[in-house]
Amino acid sequence: MPSVHIGCDHAGLDLKRFLLEKLAALNWRAINHGTDSAESCDYPLIAKKLCDAVIRTGEPGILICGTGIGMSIAANRFPGIRAALCSCELQARMARRHNNANILCLGARVSGSELCAAIVASFLENEFEGGRHQRRLDEIDG
Numbered sequence: 001m002p003s004v005h006i007g008c009d010h011a012g013l014d015l016k017r018f019l020l021e022k023l024a025a026l027n028w029r030a031i032n033h034g035t036d037s038a039e040s041c042d043y044p045l046i047a048k049k050l051c052d053a054v055i056r057t058g059e060p061g062i063l064i065c066g067t068g069i070g071m072s073i074a075a076n077r078f079p080g081i082r083a084a085l086c087s088c089e090l091q092a093r094m095a096r097r098h099n100n101a102n103i104l105c106l107g108a109r110v111s112g113s114e115l116c117a118a119i120v121a122s123f124l125e126n127e128f129e130g131g132r133h134q135r136r137l138d139e140i141d142g
């Protein structure tokens with residue numbers, strides 16, 4: 001069973017709980033990096049913990065905050081992380097196929113939970129196409 005890392009701040013907690021059930025149904029083992037409390041917390045700390053795990057394992061990750069913006073800004077500071085904030089299935093599919101994104105960011109106050117479940121499924125079931133897209137990623141890092 002493949003593994004996916006998942007983390008959220010207080011604003012993303014309900015959505016994360018919902019997605020944990022969906023991930024189990026999709027046969028993904030979810031590794032939870034917190035928060036598991038509704039108390040206000042700081043998203044950069046969760047982003048760092050999850051990014052460390054994604055870099056260490058090579059497994060994909062999902063980060064959730066209110067808008068998804070803070071998590072995506074924080075995650076993209078880490079070398080080797082390509083975090084994509086997605087609000088539709090097309091973005092999630094292309095984030096994998098063209099951008100080789102290894103983290104999906106979601107905005108719990110922006111996108112509905114069923115839509116987020118579809119976005120997650122699209123992210124996890126698509127693969128990087130390589131070729132000219134690898135050259136472009138190399139240009140970002142170079």
Ligand code: RB5
Nearest residue numbers: 011065066067068069070
């Ligand atoms: C928390 O109120 C909110 O600022 C956070 O979840 C996130 O949306 C930040 O980008």
